[in-house]
Amino acid sequence: MKISIVMATYNGERYVKEQIESLFNQTRPADEVLIFDDGSTDDTRQIIEGFIHINQLESKWQLIKNTTNKGCVKNFLDGAEKASGDIIFYSDQDDVWDTRKIELMEQGFYKYPDMKACYCLRYYVDANMNAIPMRFEFMTNVKKRSEDFQKISLREAVKYNKSPGLCLAVKKELISETRSLIIDNGLTHDLPIGTVAAVYDGYYVLNRKLVYYRQHGKNLSAARIDIQSRLSRIDEQIQGRQVRYKQMVAIYEKYSKVLSDDNAREFRRAISDTEESISCLKNRRLGKLFLALFNTNPMMNRWIAVNNFLACIRSK
Numbered sequence: 001m002k003i004s005i006v007m008a009t010y011n012g013e014r015y016v017k018e019q020i021e022s023l024f025n026q027t028r029p030a031d032e033v034l035i036f037d038d039g040s041t042d043d044t045r046q047i048i049e050g051f052i053h054i055n056q057l058e059s060k061w062q063l064i065k066n067t068t069n070k071g072c073v074k075n076f077l078d079g080a081e082k083a084s085g086d087i088i089f090y091s092d093q094d095d096v097w098d099t100r101k102i103e104l105m106e107q108g109f110y111k112y113p114d115m116k117a118c119y120c121l122r123y124y125v126d127a128n129m130n131a132i133p134m135r136f137e138f139m140t141n142v143k144k145r146s147e148d149f150q151k152i153s154l155r156e157a158v159k160y161n162k163s164p165g166l167c168l169a170v171k172k173e174l175i176s177e178t179r180s181l182i183i184d185n186g187l188t189h190d191l192p193i194g195t196v197a198a199v200y201d202g203y204y205v206l207n208r209k210l211v212y213y214r215q216h217g218k219n220l221s222a223a224r225i226d227i228q229s230r231l232s233r234i235d236e237q238i239q240g241r242q243v244r245y246k247q248m249v250a251i252y253e254k255y256s257k258v259l260s261d262d263n264a265r266e267f268r269r270a271i272s273d274t275e276e277s278i279s280c281l282k283n284r285r286l287g288k289l290f291l292a293l294f295n296t297n298p299m300m301n302r303w304i305a306v307n308n309f310l311a312c313i314r315s316k
Contacts, residue, residue, distance in 0.1 A: 001085075001086040001087055001106065001109060001110075002031045002032075002084060002085040002086050002087070003028070003030045003031050003032075003085050003086075003087050003089065003102060003106060004030060004031065004032045004033075004034065004080075004083035004084060004085025004087070004088050004089070004172075005023055005030045005032070005033045005034070005088075005089045005090075005091050006034050006036070006076060006079040006080050006083050006088055006089070006090055006091065007019075007020075007023070007033065007034070007035045007036070007079075007090075007091040007092075007093065008035075008036050008038065008072060008075040008076050008079065008090075008091075008092070008093065009035060009036070009037045009038065009040060009044050009045075009048070009093045010037065010038040010039065010040055010044070010069075010072075010075075010093070011040045011041060011042045011044060012040070012042075012044045012093035012094055013040075013042040013043040013044045013047060014094075014216075015093060015094035015095075015214060015216070016044055016047055016048065016093045016094070017047050017051065018096055019091065019092070019093055019094060019095055019096060019097075020035075020048060020051055021051075022096045022097040022098075022099070023091065023097060024051075024055060024057070025099050026097070026099055026100075026101065026102045026103070027099055027100050027102075027103045028100075028102045028103035028106060029060075029102075030060070030085075030089070030102060031060065031084075031085060032060050032061070032062070032083065032084060032085060033057075033060060033061040033062070034062055034064060034079055034082060034083055035048055035061070035062065035063045035064065036064045036066060036075050036076075036078070036079045037063060037064070037065050037066060038066050038069050038070055038071070038072075038075050039065075039066060039068070039069045044093070045063065045065065048063050049063055064079075064082075072189065073182065073183075073187075073188060073189045074183070076090060076165070076189040076190075077175070077179050077182065077183065077189055080172065080175045080176075081175075081176065081179070083172065085172060086171065086172060087106065087109060087169055087170065087171060087172070088169070088170050088171075088172050088175055089101075089102065089105075089168070089169050090165040090166065090168050090170075090189070090190065091166065092165070092166045094214050094216065095166050095211055095212055095213055095214050096125075096129070096211070096212040096214070097210065097211055097212075098209070098210040098211065098212075100210065101120065101210040101211065102169075104120075104206060104208065104210065105118055105120060105169045105206055105210070106169070108149045108169075108204055108206060109169075109171075111149065112149065112151075112204060114200075114201065114202045115149075115171075115202055115204050116170070116171050116173075116174045116197040116200055116202035116203065117163070117168060117169070117170040117171065117174055117193050117194060117197035117202065117203055117204070118149070118168070118169050118170075118203070118204040118205065118206055119162065119163060119164060119167040119168050119169070119194065119204075119205055119206070120167045120205070120206045120208055120209070120210040120211060121167070121205070121206075121207060121208060121209040121210070121211075122164070122166065122167055122209055122210070122211040122212070122213040123209050123211070123212045123213065124213050124215060125212045125213065125214050125215065126214070126215055126216070127214065127215070127216040129212065129214070132215060140160050140161075140162060140301070140303070141160065141162070142156050142160050142162060142205055143156075144207050146207060147207055147208070148206070148207065149204045149205070149206050149207075150204060150205055150207060151201075151203070151204050152194070152198055152203045152204060152205055153198060154195070154198040154199060154201075154259070154263050154267075154299075155263070155266065155298045155299050156198070157194050157195045157197075157198035157203055158195060158198075158248065158267065158270055158299040159298065159299050159300065159301045160301060161191055161194070161195070161244060161247075162194060162205075163190050163191045163192070163193045163194030163195070164190060164213075165188075165189060165190030166211050166213060167210070167211050168190060168193060170193055170197075174193065174196065174197060175193070177196070178192055178193060178196050181196075181250055181251070181254055184250075185246060185247070185250040186246070187246065187247050187250060188243075188247075191247060192247055192250070192251060195247070195251050196251060196255070199251070199255045199258060199259065233311075234281060234311045234312065234314070234315040237281060237307065237308060237311045238278060238281045238282060241274060241277055241278045241281065241304075241308075242278055244274060245271065245274045245275055245278060248267070248270060248271050248274060249271055252264075252267050252268070252271060266297055266298060266299045267299060269297050269299070269300075270297055270299040270300055273292065273295060273297060273300055274300075276288065276292075277289070277292060277304075277305070277308055280292070280308070280312070281308055281311070281312060284312055284315065284316060285312075286309070286312055286313065286316075289305070289308050289309040289312050290309055292305040292308065292309070293305050293306060293309060
C-alpha cells in the first residue's frame with residue numbers, strides 16, 4: 001500500500017522542525033509527504049523548504065502554499081484529496097511522532113482487510129516535551145482489551161467519539177466519502193471518521209502510544225488537563241455537546257439505512273438524550289442532569305453526564 005502524510009501548517013515556526021524531523025525519521029518512510037501551508041506569516045515555510053532541500057527530499061516531499069486561507073478543516077480535506085496514497089496519515093505541525101508510528105499502524109491494514117480507519121494512543125507533553133499526566137483520560141477512552149489492534153464497535157465509537165486526527169490512519173476512500181458530510185455540516189476533519197468507519201464495522205485502535213501530543217496554549221483543540229478546567233466553564237461544556245449533537249445527527253441521517261435495528265434505535269436515543277442534555281445545561285436543570293447519570297443507553301458516555309451535572313452545580 002502507498003502511504004501519504006498530509007500535514008497542515010500555519011504560523012508553526014516554533015515546533016514544525018521537530019515534527020518534520022520525526023516524519024523524516026520513520027522506520028517505514030512515507031511514499032509522499034504533502035505539506036499544505038495556509039498562509040503563514042512567520043518562518044514556517046522557510047523552515048520546511050530548507051529541510052526538504054538539505055535532505056534532498058524533493059522527489060517525495062512537497063510544500064504547497066495556499067493562495068487563500070482555507071482554515072484547518074478544508075486544508076486537511078483538500079490535502080487528502082490531492083494525496084495519491086491508499087492510506088492517509090494526518091499530521092499536525094506541533095506534535096512529534098514515534099519513529100515506528102507508520103510501520104506499526106500500516107501493519108493493521110494488512111492484518112485486518114476490513115480496516116477502514118485506525119487510531120493510536122498518545123502521550124501528553126508540554127511545550128518542552130515534558131510529560132503531562134492525564135488523570136482523567138479514562139473518561140473518553142475505549143476500554144482496553146488488547147495490547148495490539150482492537151476493533152471498536154459503533155456503540156463505542158458514538159459513546160467515546162475518539163478519532164483524533166494526529167493519531168489517525170485512514171483509507172483514502174473513506175476520507176473522500178465523508179468529505180461532503182463534513183463540509184456541508186460544518187464538522188471537524190477528523191472526529192466523524194471514526195464513527196463512519198464503525199458504521200462499516202471497520203474501525204480499530206492500536207493500543208500503543210505513538211504520538212507526543214504537545215500542549216502549548218495555542219492548540220486548536222487543547223486537552224482538558226485537570227478536573228477543574230473540565231468543570232469551570234459551562235459555556236464550553238454546552239458548546240462541546242452542541243458539536244457532538246450536530247455530528248451525531250449528520251451521521252445518522254446519512255447512514256441510518258445501513259444500521260441494524262438495535263444500533264439505529266440506540267443512535268436515535270443518543271441524539272435525543274444529547275439534545276436534552278444541552279437544554280438542561282443551558283437552563284441549569286439539575287434534576288434532569290442528575291437522572292441522566294443513570295442512562296443505560298450504551299452509546300451514551302456516563303462520564304460526560306457526570307461532567308454536565310458537576311459543571312451545572314459549579315455554575316450556580
